[in-house]
Amino acid sequence: MGLYKTPGIVLRSMDLGEKDKLVTLMTEKFGKIKCVAKSARRMKSRFGASLEPLSYVHILYFGKEYQTLYQLNQADIRKSFQHIRENLDKLYRGLYFVELIDSLVTEGHPEPQLFDLLLEGLETLQEGNDLEPLCRLFELRIMAGLGYTPRLDLCISCKLDPGPGELGFSFLRKGVLCGPCTRKYQPETRITPGTLNTLRRMLSIEIRNSSRLKFPRGMEEEIGAITRRMVLAHLGRELRTYAFIKNMALV
Amino acid sequence: MKRPAAVTELLEELKRLPGIGPKTAERLSFFLMRGSEDQARRLAQAIIHIKEKIVLCSQCHSITDKDPCEICSDPNRDRSTLCVVEEPHDVYIFENMGHFKGQYHVLMGVISPLDGVGPPDLTIDDLKRRVEQNNLKEVILATNPDMEGESTALYIAKLLKPYNVKISRIARGLPVGGDIEFADSVTLQKSLEGRMEL
Numbered sequence: 001m002g003l004y005k006t007p008g009i010v011l012r013s014m015d016l017g018e019k020d021k022l023v024t025l026m027t028e029k030f031g032k033i034k035c036v037a038k039s040a041r042r043m044k045s046r047f048g049a050s051l052e053p054l055s056y057v058h059i060l061y062f063g064k065e066y067q068t069l070y071q072l073n074q075a076d077i078r079k080s081f082q083h084i085r086e087n088l089d090k091l092y093r094g095l096y097f098v099e100l101i102d103s104l105v106t107e108g109h110p111e112p113q114l115f116d117l118l119l120e121g122l123e124t125l126q127e128g129n130d131l132e133p134l135c136r137l138f139e140l141r142i143m144a145g146l147g148y149t150p151r152l153d154l155c156i157s158c159k160l161d162p163g164p165g166e167l168g169f170s171f172l173r174k175g176v177l178c179g180p181c182t183r184k185y186q187p188e189t190r191i192t193p194g195t196l197n198t199l200r201r202m203l204s205i206e207i208r209n210s211s212r213l214k215f216p217r218g219m220e221e222e223i224g225a226i227t228r229r230m231v232l233a234h235l236g237r238e239l240r241t242y243a244f245i246k247n248m249a250l251v
Numbered sequence: 252m253k254r255p256a257a258v259t260e261l262l263e264e265l266k267r268l269p270g271i272g273p274k275t276a277e278r279l280s281f282f283l284m285r286g287s288e289d290q291a292r293r294l295a296q297a298i299i300h301i302k303e304k305i306v307l308c309s310q311c312h313s314i315t316d317k318d319p320c321e322i323c324s325d326p327n328r329d330r331s332t333l334c335v336v337e338e339p340h341d342v343y344i345f346e347n348m349g350h351f352k353g354q355y356h357v358l359m360g361v362i363s364p365l366d367g368v369g370p371p372d373l374t375i376d377d378l379k380r381r382v383e384q385n386n387l388k389e390v391i392l393a394t395n396p397d398m399e400g401e402s403t404a405l406y407i408a409k410l411l412k413p414y415n416v417k418i419s420r421i422a423r424g425l426p427v428g429g430d431i432e433f434a435d436s437v438t439l440q441k442s443l444e445g446r447m448e449l
Contacts, residue, residue: 012365013398018270043426048435052398053365080437085398088405095364240367247369 003062004070006030007078009118010055011098015041023051023072025059026101026118031109035061035072050075054084054094054122068107083126088248090125093135096241097121100142103235114145120207132220133213135245139227140202148234151175152200157185167191169226171233189229195222258284307339310381312357312374314339322346322354329353331388335378335407337361337395345393353391356381361399362406375407382414389417396423396441 008027016022021040026032040047050057056079063070084090101118105111121138128134143149155162156175168182169175169189176196177187191199198219205213215223232238254262258280265276283291307313308320315321322328322342332353336342342355358373370376382390392407394400408418424442425434434442 044429046433048433049437050435052437054398077436082437082440085401086405088402088409091398091402091405092364099365241364243367244364244369 001062002065003060003073004030005058005060007115008033008057008059009098009115009122010051010053010057011102013051013053021047021051024102025057026098026105026111026115027059028112028115029110031111031115032102032105032107033061033070034068034107035059035070037072037075040072047072047075048077049080050077052080052085053098054081055079056081056119056122066108079123081122081126084122089131089245092241092244092248093131094122094125096135096239096245097125097138099239099241100138100231103239104142104146104231111145114142117141117145117207124208124210128211130211130213132224133215134207134210136215136223136227137202137205137207137210137213139231140199141207143227143230143234144203146234148174148230149203150199150230152196152203155181157181162193162196164193167193167196171229174230189225191222191226192219195219195226198223199226311342311355312339312359312377313342313355327352331386332391333378333381333387333389334391334393336393337400337403341393353389358394358403361394361403363399364402370406373403375410378407379410382411382416387416389419391419391421393421396421 006027006029008025010023010025011032012024014022016036019039019041021037023035023037024032025035037047037051039045040051049055055077057075057077059072060074061070061072081094084094097118101114105114117138121134124134125131151174154160155178156170156173157177158181160178162176162178165179166182167179167190168177168185168187169191170177170185170187176191177185182190194216198213198215202213261280261283262276265271265279266273271279283294304316305314306316306318308315308318308323310319310323313320313322329352333356334345334351334353335356335358336345337358337360339357342357345351345355356374356378358375358378360368360373362368362370362373381387390411392404394403404420411418422445424438424445425431431439
């Protein structure tokens with residue numbers, strides 16, 4: 001039996017039995033974990049609002065090493081991201097971030113860089129107003145964090161500079177194709193050199209500086225199609241929260 | 252020794268009920284076996300009756316044995332105030348309190364993006380229709396103070412904004428009998444925001 005202390009972000013919180021909750025957290029030290037929070041649904045529970053999704057908390061939990069379900073002992077709120085919760089546009093994007101992490105990260109494997117990415121993503125979402133560039137940046141960076149950084153400096157086929165003109169992007173081979181290789185291999189998507197430059201910039205820019213990314217009209221859709229399809233190609237399914245982001249714009 | 256088939260069948264059915272594990276199911280099945288046949292029949296009949304006689308009220312979507320329900324058809328209730336709740340059992344919790352004299356609207360759930368539950372899965376369209384057709388003065392959003400409940404309340408408030416109706420949210424903060432020492436920062440913040448002049 002071990003007692004573990006770590007900062008973490010609540011990804012999901014589900015009712016369990018009559019009074020308990022099953023909480024999924026992305027922790028800084030131990031990666032994604034699942035914990036049972038006893039009596040968390042009671043009105044006077046010691047956990048209070050700390051187990052709500054998106055909360056950045058400091059937790060104390062115990063259990064045997066390498067088991068899949070731990071028992072949560074304590075959770076103290078560091079940041080509640082209350083401002084995100086009070087704005088539906090921001091809330092659905094925040095939930096999209098946590099669903100991305102929950103779907104793509106395997107349990108029990110420390111991923112401090114992905115924890116930092118999520119925390120920085122939520123902090124930027126709380127403060128900022130340019131939500132679409134932030135979402136695209138988060139999609140690209142989570143894939144890079146998982147080891148699927150797309151090759152953008154050279155053509156993935158002939159290994160030469162992609163050069164000007166119409167280019168291609170292959171989700172299967174995760175990278176850009178130069179003009180001649182695009183005509184030869186007919187990849188899934190065509191991109192412009194401007195989009196390629198923006199994608200290159202997105203790999204190096206800090207998440208907190210996402211507001212500096214300005215997508216010209218038309219390029220926003222092109223970049224969105226690439227970053228989102230990279231996630232889709234890896235996951236093999238659409239994320240549930242994505243539909244909410246789209247439908248919210250209609251209300 | 253193997254259990255008789257009838258006992259196994261009963262155990263399996265009891266185990267499907269929420270909060271009932273193998274031990275509780277066994278205790279309940281032995282209690283029923285020891286009891287009289289009449290008692291078992293009454294229990295079986297009561298279970299069949301709730302499936303045969305209980306319907307959802309066509310106006311408020313609460314459970315009832317006649318449509319419209321007792322609350323919706325009561326002329327003495329305040330028809331200008333509507334309390335929006337998540338589940339049918341929330342209506343009974345409010346009714347047990349005895350202070351609310353308006354009518355209800357049951358959403359039959361909450362918007363939950365992580366579970367893929369959206370507005371079309373709930374009775375939000377019916378709520379909008381009720382607001383359009385009735386001369387309502389106030390809509391009280393009484394969903395749970397958790398992430399799903401709050402976001403559902405925000406969504407409904409946004410949806411009903413164009414109508415000339417007051418939209419209010421139930422107070423959030425410290426529970427009666429609670430202790431400030433053990434309150435978390437969000438609960439404390441909400442209690443300060445919702446403070447009242449005495």
